[in-house]
Amino acid sequence: MKLFDVYPLFDVNIVKGQGCKVWDDKGQEYLDLYGGHAVISVGHSHPHYIQKVTEQLQKIGFYSNSVINKLQVEFAERLGKISGYEDYQLFLINSGAEANENALKLASFKNPSATRILSCEKAFHGRTSLAVEATNNPKIVAPLNDNHHVRFLPLNDIEPWVRELSRGGVAAVILECIQGVGGIQMATPQFAQDLAYACKRYGVTLICDEIQCGYGRSGKFFAHQWLGIKPDIITVAKGIANGFPMGGVLISPEFQPVYGQLGTTFGGNHLACAAALAVLDIFEEEHLVENAHEVGTYLMEELKNLRTEELKSKGESHIQDIRGRGLMIGIDLDIPHKDVRQPLIYQEHCFTGCAGTNILRLLPPLCLSKTEADLFIEKLKKVLATL
Numbered sequence: 001m002k003l004f005d006v007y008p009l010f011d012v013n014i015v016k017g018q019g020c021k022v023w024d025d026k027g028q029e030y031l032d033l034y035g036g037h038a039v040i041s042v043g044h045s046h047p048h049y050i051q052k053v054t055e056q057l058q059k060i061g062f063y064s065n066s067v068i069n070k071l072q073v074e075f076a077e078r079l080g081k082i083s084g085y086e087d088y089q090l091f092l093i094n095s096g097a098e099a100n101e102n103a104l105k106l107a108s109f110k111n112p113s114a115t116r117i118l119s120c121e122k123a124f125h126g127r128t129s130l131a132v133e134a135t136n137n138p139k140i141v142a143p144l145n146d147n148h149h150v151r152f153l154p155l156n157d158i159e160p161w162v163r164e165l166s167r168g169g170v171a172a173v174i175l176e177c178i179q180g181v182g183g184i185q186m187a188t189p190q191f192a193q194d195l196a197y198a199c200k201r202y203g204v205t206l207i208c209d210e211i212q213c214g215y216g217r218s219g220k221f222f223a224h225q226w227l228g229i230k231p232d233i234i235t236v237a238k239g240i241a242n243g244f245p246m247g248g249v250l251i252s253p254e255f256q257p258v259y260g261q262l263g264t265t266f267g268g269n270h271l272a273c274a275a276a277l278a279v280l281d282i283f284e285e286e287h288l289v290e291n292a293h294e295v296g297t298y299l300m301e302e303l304k305n306l307r308t309e310e311l312k313s314k315g316e317s318h319i320q321d322i323r324g325r326g327l328m329i330g331i332d333l334d335i336p337h338k339d340v341r342q343p344l345i346y347q348e349h350c351f352t353g354c355a356g357t358n359i360l361r362l363l364p365p366l367c368l369s370k371t372e373a374d375l376f377i378e379k380l381k382k383v384l385a386t387l
Contacts, residue, residue: 010345017044020365020372022351031350033376038180038212038328038363041239042282049242049278056274063270065263071273078280079248083221085234089251092268096211096237097126099247100174102262103233104130106255107172107205114171114204117150118164122182125174125209134174136182155185158194165202172205175231177223180212180363183355184323184330192227199232207233211247212328215239216283216366219293219326226325239366241275288366296326299362299373303331306377310384318384327368331360340383348379 014030016023020043022030032040042049056071063069072092080086093099104117119125119134126132133145136152153160164170173195179185199206208214208231213223215236220226222234232254237247247267266272283289303322310317318340321332333340337354344350353361364372 012345019043019045020368028349030345031372031375031379033362033364033368034351034353035239035363035365036243037353038217038238039243040365041215041217042242042279042286042288043365043367046242046278046282048282048285049275052274052278052281053244053271056271059270061269061271062266064265065268069268069270069273071270071277072268075268075273075276075280078277079250082280082283083250084225085250087253088234089253089255089257091249091251091262092272093247093249093264094245094266094272095126095247096209096235097128097131098264098267099211099235099237099249100125100131100134100207100209101128102249103207103235104134104172104174105262106233106249106251107207109258109261110205110255111171111203114169115149116164116170118161118170118173118204119150119152120155120175120179120182121152122155122179122185123152123174123176124179124181125176155179156188156191158191158198161195162198165198165204168202170202170204172207173199174207174209176209176213177227178213178218178325178328180328180361181355183332183359184328184361186323186325187227189227192224192229196229196231205233206231207235209235211235211237212363213325216289216292217326217328217363219289219296221289223325223328240279241272242279244272244275246272246276283366286367291368292326292366295368295370295373296324296329298370299327299368299376300324300329302373302377303329303380306381306384318387324362327362327364327366329362330355331362333358333360335387339387340380343383343386344379348383350376350379 013025014022015025020032022032076090123136125134134150177187208224210222232252234250240246307317307319320334323330355361
């Protein structure tokens, strides 16, 4: 049997990781500025993470959600406290797409006569059923998923949102406060506050998709906390368990749970909870949310300085714009990102992500140091100098 060939692959076999570095099977070291799609939150192979997951695996790795699992209770309490949502409820699943599926289902259960969803242009919310329908990429929406529930509207332009909400029939608005796949496009505080107010006015559930931009990455626990809003539902995944498959839905106390309404086989299993609790331990002990803010701000300033340096020396720069918060940064280029990303990997041995055709996307582990940020700047500078 062969693998189903849906991923274009770089010719690199990564076999080991430590902190913000990974190594291939030939022993070559790479600086990791991508964290495996923003998944590695506390760094590769953190000793505390390894210890806690190993200890749990030696006890029990999995049993069903038909029995008490006190690790789930402990995780919910600690997540509520660290995020500022102690009065919310938590439903645990396995991925970001599942988190958004369940969030949208809850919104629909709450308002069963409403069958419309409002989402952003350039949004990405997952690849399953409703999640992919709310994703603004027709190439990955199968005909069976194209059920005309979703209207895509421009980010930071409140008028069309209010117009659609006033028409009625909207069950949910789903919003990435910083778009990831969309190119690190950022919601403004005014837009977010106006949208939250309009959702309340028309009785529509506001879902903030914090799967990529949340969990400390923006320099606050959630990106929407920069914007002065409090959504009805928050979805999380990616860095929640540092690579162990896990997702969660944080649910307002206005929603009343009903037996059988949602369900999962693997979600919130013992091993996943142990991994997620270890992540929170490290967040607190190493102040990783604060580090994301400090180092991210520093890295963005250094990128701006690099652009200024290029302009002064050559009268031009391939860097057109720099956007982001914390350790979620987009670098707009005037050339295809592959022209920069490939030499970064194969010559400078540094991983980054991308978006669109000309955006480098940086999503490193939240333990990135200023020294490692400087190292990335040097590698990027070398590549740009050859173009």
